Amino acid sequence: MRKILVVGAGQAGLQIALGLQSQGYEVTLMSNRTADEVRSGRVMSTQCMFHTALQHERDLKVNFWESQAPKIEGVGVSVAGPDSSRVIDWVGKLDGYAQSVDQRVKMAGWMETFAQRGGQLVIHGAAVSDLDYFSRTYDLVLVSAGKGELVSMFERDAARSPYDTPQRALAVAYVHGMGPRPEHPEFDAVRCNLVPGVGELFVMPTLTTSGRADILFWEGVPGGPLDVFQGVKDPSEHLALTLELLEKFTPWEYARATKVELTDAGGTLSGRYAPTVRKPIGQLPGGGLVLGVADVVVANDPITGQGSNSASKCAASYLASIIEHGDKPFDADWMQSTFDRYWETAQHVTKWTNAMLSPPPEHVLNLIGAAGQLQPAADRFANGFNDPSDFENFFYEPEKTGAYLAGLAG
Template identity: 30%
Template sequence: MSDIAIVGAGISGLHLALRLQQAGVTTTVYAERSSEDLAAGRPLSLPVRFGKTRDRERELGVSYWEGGDDDTLGVRLVARGEPGIEFLGRLDAPASGVDLRLYLPTLTAEYLERGGRVVVLRPDASEIDRISRDHDLVVVASGRAATTGLFPRDPERSPYTSPQRVLTAGLFHGIAPVDPGHIHFQVSEAGEIFSTRILTADGPVHGMVVEGLPGGALEQLASYDHLEDPAGFEKTLLSLVAEYAPDLRERINDREFGIRRPGDVIQGGLTPVVRRSWAALDSGRIALALGDAWIVNDPLAGQGANLGSRIAFELAELIVAGGPFDEAFAERVAERLWRIAEPVVAWSNLNVAPPVEHVGGIFVTATADQRVADAFVANFNHPADMWEAVKSPDATRAWLDKITEAG
């Protein structure tokens, strides 16, 4: 029976560990932090898990957040200008936002309860080589620089060399909920602002993400010291929301608005990248890249955690089929997993590229036609279908014709 090391205890690493556990494969998860430290620390990210990811959670037996305050039923997209764009599309299955400081410790506890093993360790490349000597295969699911150095950037699949958005995200009180619950997404010349309901250990709050274009007005938030001057940070944020997302500003109660707790803000920027998907270690073992160790997508399309979960399930199937876990195996894995990841990466990269006319045409049509709005939003749960719909003007015309003729 195989013995697999999984370095990283994020969504992709834990979904892989739980899936292999179901198949009777021995695993050890090497986590950078204990669950207690994670729960008490700063937020990691604010992922929305779409319907297919939630289906996988049900398969894993970890669907703890069903039909609650975190359910998201649609996406509202607003862009002021001529022509104005505004539509609310329905998802084909409810999505969910759960604070990772609640989500990850819960899954880790379940993995341990089922007999899994967790070692708290922050390994670098040399430590991964040492770990590999105790296992048949190492899967690296941690996006830390010390571990991703094993997997060089793939320039043919990585068109960007710098962040395309400057990110500020946080958890806030004082934003009125919407009915039905949905992601509010506002597009402007300065970037994008979106918000959604997030379930935390203290109950539901709102997550807000500001994705500023480099050099634009929204960029300033990413360098504002929210710990030193939280009131000033909140005032600046409200001012920018009023200018660039006025619909969202109307839902904010000034007296109640504020950061959920000190430090509940994320700032910085992510460079979209695809890295080489495996490495041969000095030990003679193979290390496979998973999650952020392999692919980093800008969060604008909301696909990072969802792709990580999808790839984890696919990788589990390949591992269960058996070794030897050699270079030939690694190449088979790379080919199969890239077929899944490629359209998701392409769509995510399109989201941060300059606007293209045919995608704008979808938004204009969706504003006037609920069928198109629903079909577009449903594809957040089907990213390969989304890419097929937006990859070219001809593809978009064919997709729109199919939607409107079917109705």
Template identity: 45%
Template sequence: MRRIAIVGAGHAGLQLALGLRDAGYAVTLLAARTPRQVREGRVTSTQLMFGPALEIERAAGLALWDEDAPVMPGFEMTYWDPDGQPDVPEARFTAPFDDEVRSVDQRVKLARWLELFEERGGRVEYGEAGPDDVGALARSHDLTLLATGHGGLSSLLGRDARQTRFDRPQRALACFYVHGAAHEDTDPVSEDARITGVPPVGEVVVMRALTVSGDCDIVFLSGKWGREYDCWDDRPDVADGWRRALGLLRRYAPWEYERFRHAEPTDAGAALYGSVTPVVRHPVAAVGGGRHVLGIADAVAVHDPITAQGSNNAARAAARYLEAVLERGELPFCEEWMRETFDAYWEGARHTHAFTDLMLTEPEPEHVSRIMAASFAHPEVARRFTNGYADPASYRDWLIDPKGAEEYLARFGA
């Protein structure tokens, strides 16, 4: 029986570990926290997942919350300037998602997946891992995968300067899980995901989700440096942070303030503050003794959460790597195979990274501004933009490419 080690029990690491275990491999998983610690810990993301990624989970038998997690049927985007002319209305469009969209708190998902892995005979070693631990695993396993870049592990896979545009975080981030919001929909479990963008300040993203205590709303603020949403350096406790967030909503997204003015955080771990440096790392690292390790998902490619691609990227990466391992059979997992495996995955994933970098660019590229203006004027453009989130490669020829954008906009006289 071939022995495989995975360092990191996040979305990609656990999905891959479960797939390999189901295929009969002896799998050792290094996890920093126990299932109980995950459930009782702090929220880690917004984890918005679109149809194709949800189908990957469903095909793997891991979509365990289909009966419980809220479905968001559409997407509402609003741009406005609270300091602009009072008689000029905000720009807004609403477009349907072509497939289901859900968010399941990673505390719920990863804790249960970790339990499931152990129930199926997987071996878990709990504790923080360092570079030396990774090297020891590589020497005692047929294949070792790095599924986390936390701490000193990021030093194993060096930064790929050719693929990486930014050398520092582009946004200040804050996220809150809350109960008690007012919902306009007759079925509050089914409500559109929403973005309110104030171009000089940043964005507020609102979505429905399933958390440890049931249905909730997630309010995510992405702030431009030095502006009003950049106000979390003191890392307030959950209650104080939420009060501060409500003050920002009252000023910059008043319609959302009215929905959330009576809402309260779901639990003591319902707030997250931080920032993310978008980076692409080299996928393979030598760890001594002629052994190599292969990076997967956000150990290799880290995206700012503004485009909601993290969990989708993890699901696609785990599925592609599982397929590559199964196809390899009894052949060695050599360095060449590792690079070919990553390259096959990156052929699609590079468009996700390009899309995220594009949406972070300041000032906003002229062709992107025109695409967004057309989205507010033409439902067809709005729907195409909305559903591109499910497959960012679909943006390649019209949103990411300026010439393609010109050709597309010409159809609308824009």
């Protein structure tokens, strides 16, 4: 029986641990917090998982919240004009629904499941020196803790990382009491509100510790009018600021947010990080090798909502590579090829996300505008959140965008 250590109990680490456990591997999972601490702590992220990522959870039979979480059937795009009116407003329908489950709910539940099924759960923050010791007793060490000292073991891949500073200042509030969009009250959608030159507001239905809620998520251009959350510690002040910005920049969203309140004292989050791709293999002081997972090796800005989707896809890809490898050694060549296999899908996410962080070129503005009149274009854009590789066919190059729109209009 092969012994595998997974460091970090997020979407990817837990999904890999549960998947390996179901295949009979001897798995140890290290988390710096207990399940109860996770559940009662601060929100960790925004997350909206699309069909492919959700299917990976179904395949492992760990989709415990599927019947409770809101079914997100569309992705809406609105663009604010200079006077804060909407100049563009449409919603694309998803082929398969998306869902958001607060990671406090999911990670706590998955940690408990892993332990109940006989997995060894170690509550301990891991330092490089700890891994040096553990690497001698495990066949493979996977590092999926995306922050802190461990990440420094993985070298930045400059060729794949065009940005070296944060491109957005992030601010999140989980709320109860959000009203439906009057245009489409009959189904749930993620709403992407673009405020040119200022930033973006995302509104997404979610399932949190206290039931159904909505996430209000500002992505502000650094130094701009949305970049005002640094140093705000008080949750009610954070919410007040969030709503003030809604009223100013996206009044159509503010109109349904007048009665909201925070889900709980831990329902806010703010911060920023530079989108970075790193080399996948970390070398320990004693010579052992560890393999980076998900955010550790490919961290994109959340503007395209791909974080938890990428983590799920990375976990599924790594899981297949581990199982297919049988009892052969997990050496550097295997680690590199395992990452390369994941990068085949991850590269599309990185390319699209980095494109969305820049001011949109004219042909993209034309595409977003045309989607208001051409429902197939709106639907295709929405489904790109599930499969970003499709953007290669109609998004990046003016010629392809033009030909696609001409074909629809013809």
